[in-house]
Amino acid sequence: MKTPIVIAGPCSVESEAQLLATASALAQNPQVSLLRGGIWKPRTRPDAFEGRGEEGLQWLLQAKRTTGLPTATEVATPAHVELALKYEVDALWIGARTVVNPFSVQQLADALKGTDITVFIKNPVSPDLNLWRGAFERFQKAGLTHLVGIHRGFSYYKESPYRNFPMWEIAIELKRILDVPVITDISHICGSRELLHDTAQKSVDLAFDGLMVECHHDPDHALTDANQQITPKALNDLLESLTPRAKQTSTADPVLAALRSEIDDIDDELLQLLARRMNVASQIGEYKKEKGLTVVQMDRWKQILADHLATGETLGLSAELINKVFEAIHQASIRRQL
Ligand code: PEP
Ligand code: MN
DSSP states (O other), X not given: OOSSEEEEEOSBOOXXXXXXXXXXXXXXXXXXXXXXXXXXXXXXXXXXXXXXXXXXXXXXXXXXXXXXXXXXXXXXXXXXXXXXXXXXXXXXXXXHHHHTXXXXXXXXXXXXXXXXXXXXXXXXXXXXXXXHHHHHHHHHHXXXXXXXXXXXXXXXXSOOSSSSBOOHHHHHHHHHHHOOOEXXXXXXXXXXXXXXHHHHHHHHHTTOOEEEEEBOSSGGXXXXXXXXXXXXXXXXXXXXXXXXXXXXOOTTOHHHHHHXXXXXXXXXXXXXXXXXXXXXXXXXXXXHHHHTOOSOOHHHHHHHXXXXXHHHHHTTOOHHHHHHHHHHHHHHHHHHHO
């Protein structure tokens, strides 16, 4: 599939008229690669609108035939897979609530064996890279080769402006480990329209491979996720407003080459220093053992961290960075001493 991939369409397929109005407007934009429409909706609480089921698939097929846009829907069970294939859905996505469950993912992988349909795999609700990666591996083992990640943010226990906190580093890491394209579902990350533009720009700046955006011809009256859906016209404006970035910087760029070489030298020094520090930690470990002292001496550790935070501040380094780096170093050092 050519990138950037843009998947657009309603959160839920609600009616024939709603889907056709939305799809025909989206089809005017050549950047739209796939029409999405939720047929079975995983709802947090029962009695909310749970999707139109098979009837909705008929409308999705009709929208595809009328507009020429290929279609995509969420599947959570083998029965969904069977129906989606029957109605010629072109790509499937696995929702965040399904990816958390390896039993469900395996059943879907088994149901899709022998097809080579494109499967988009959303990140699980919880920030668990291995769980996300494991879902890819299950589909790969079933012989599926067109797999794409969808980063839709993660449940987060602290207050945040996002509906689902992005934690971009997890999606970047997935791309690095599996070498798969990953697109950004800005709608479910943001939860509201105001944040969509900046989040989409960030996705472009971080070299992700496209966007999923919920679009509805009348978003305020959408049956699900009304706050985050936008009109097809607003999608055009959003895509127009993004500043592109070259993904591959040319190695011939001398300024960048010099700066990168400086970074490489600094990283090398950091690695040498870390190795030295670990050697000293080993010696301390031996000594504490000889003297019958505990490995963790909480007062000393608290004091070190406080000192480093203060020094870091004078150097313009954030407390978050100092905490993360020194907690990781301290833990490695404890393991070495043990
Ligand atoms: C959706 O895309 O409609 C959806 C339910 O998303 P998620 O699985 O990311 O919550
Ligand atoms: Mn939705």
